Amino acid sequence: MVSKDNKVVVVGxxxxxxxxxxxxxxxxxxxDLVDTSETALEKARIAIESIIDGGVERGKISSTDAQSAKQNLSVSTNLGQSANGATLLVETVSENLAIKQAVIREADAVMADDAVIATNTSALSVTEIATAASAPENVIGMHFFNPVHKMKLVELVLGLATNEATIAATRQWCNALGKTSILVNETPGLTTSRMSAMLGNEAMWMLQEGTASAEDIDTALRMGFNHPMGPLELGDLTGWDTRLAVLRYLHSMLGEKFRPCPLIIKMVAAGRYGRKTGHGVYKYDENGKQILGSGLKGSAL
Ligand SMILES: NC(=O)c1ccc[n+]([C@@H]2O[C@H](COP(=O)([O-])OP(=O)(O)OC[C@H]3O[C@@H](n4cnc5c(N)ncnc54)[C@H](O)[C@@H]3O)[C@@H](O)[C@H]2O)c1
Structure with a gap:
């Protein structure tokens, strides 16, 4: 049973x-928030305090609750000490299998036998990450979304060995955080990245074929389906370079339906990655604001 007395460690x-x-x-x-970098820890502490203070300003939490939230957080560079006796560890270090496995190996040695080890990996195999733990059945993917304080969803990703007790405990952790969890078997792109990649690719095919202008394709999804952003705006935000890498991976794993649209390949070759380069489907000014009427029109080739 998840309780406020449980010790939680977040690594990364x-x-x-x-x-x-x-x-x-x-x-x-x-x-305990653990990182190898003192600078990252200090930056994280400042950012966390600023999110909490923002909540007080907007009347979302009381100043007493804000004070105790700040007191609940400790930062550390000593993983072994922090993980000792912890009942939940969430690893969210860099997206690298060897680094993640090294963190789990070190923590696992001092955690309780039934402690849950969760990984926030976006694309690595939970099954493979879990081989670093003495009990792979206690390992699960806990895929959060950015920005975490605004996004309600957590995808719980089941590795080959993940057992029912681990799923049940992790669901409780998510509930305690006010998050909605869904269960996904380990599969390329899970539910969200796979769906989003498909939508962005299809929007690009439509743009390439001249079905409608970029603005109208985005408006269709915003107004017709209540999406907060159109798929082309979202691709500009994520970066078409990242989108292309994801599509190529999904294409290799899941087949033809994920073949990247040639217009994406052409845009990436031209350095039109999106907001980060100031030009993707749309153009952006030096403050990152979209320049009106700058989207690709109809047949963009
Ligand atoms: N960025 C996103 O939108 C997003 C969304 C969901 C999941 N993820 C996943 O979350 C994880 C972290 O992503 P991020 O964007 O926060 O990365 P980031 O680069 O911002 O942070 C990674 C942190 O891990 C630390 N680190 C590296 N090796 C370490 C070690 N051995 N011990 C302790 N700390 C170590 C680094 O110092 C750094 O502070 C990745 O697996 C990523 O795929 C990212």
């Missing part, structure tokens, strides 16, 4: 670790 104080640590601390859990 980057973009995601910061958000995940904030989620636990502000939900009343005493948590």
């Amino acid at each position: 104080a980057g973009l995601m670790g910061t958000g995940i640590a904030h989620a636990f601390a502000s939900s009343g859990f005493v948590i």
Whole structure:
């Protein structure tokens, strides 16, 4: 049974670790945030305090709760010490199998036998990551979304060995954080990345074929389906270079339906990655603001 007395450790104080640590601390859990970099830890602490202070300003939490949320967080560079006696460890270090397995191997040696080890990997195999643990059945994917304090979804990813007790405990952790969890068998792209890649690719095929202008394709999804962003705007935000890499991976794993649209390949070759290069499907000014009427029109070839 998940309780506020359980010790939680989040390893990796980057973009995601910061958000995940904030989620636990502000939900009343005493948590250790661990990283090898003192700078990353300091940056994370400042960012977490700023999200908490923002919540107070907007009247979302009281200043007393904000104070205890800040007190719930400790930062450390000593994984062994932090993991000792922990009942849940969420690893969210860099997306590299060897690094993730090394973290799990070290933590596993000092954690309780029935402790849950969760990985926030986006694309690596949970089954393979789990081979670093003495009990792979206690390992599960806990895929959070950025920004964590705004996004409600957590995809729970089942490795080959993940057992029912681990699933049940992780579901409880998600509930305690106010998140909605879904269960996904380990598969390329899970549910979200796979769906999003398909939608972005199809939008590009439509643009290439001259079905409609970029603005109208995006408006169709925003107004017709209540999507907060159109698929082309979203591709510009994610970066078409990243999108292309994901599509190529899904194409190799899942077949023809994920063949990347030639227009994406052409845009990436031209360095038109999206917001980060100031030009993707749309153009952006130096402040990252979209320049109106700058989208590709109809047949873009
Ligand atoms: N960025 C996203 O939108 C997103 C979304 C979901 C999942 N993810 C996944 O979350 C994980 C982290 O992504 P991120 O964007 O936060 O990366 P990031 O680069 O911002 O942070 C990674 C952190 O891990 C630390 N680190 C590296 N090796 C370590 C070690 N041995 N011990 C302790 N700390 C170590 C680094 O110092 C760094 O602070 C990745 O697996 C990524 O695929 C990312």
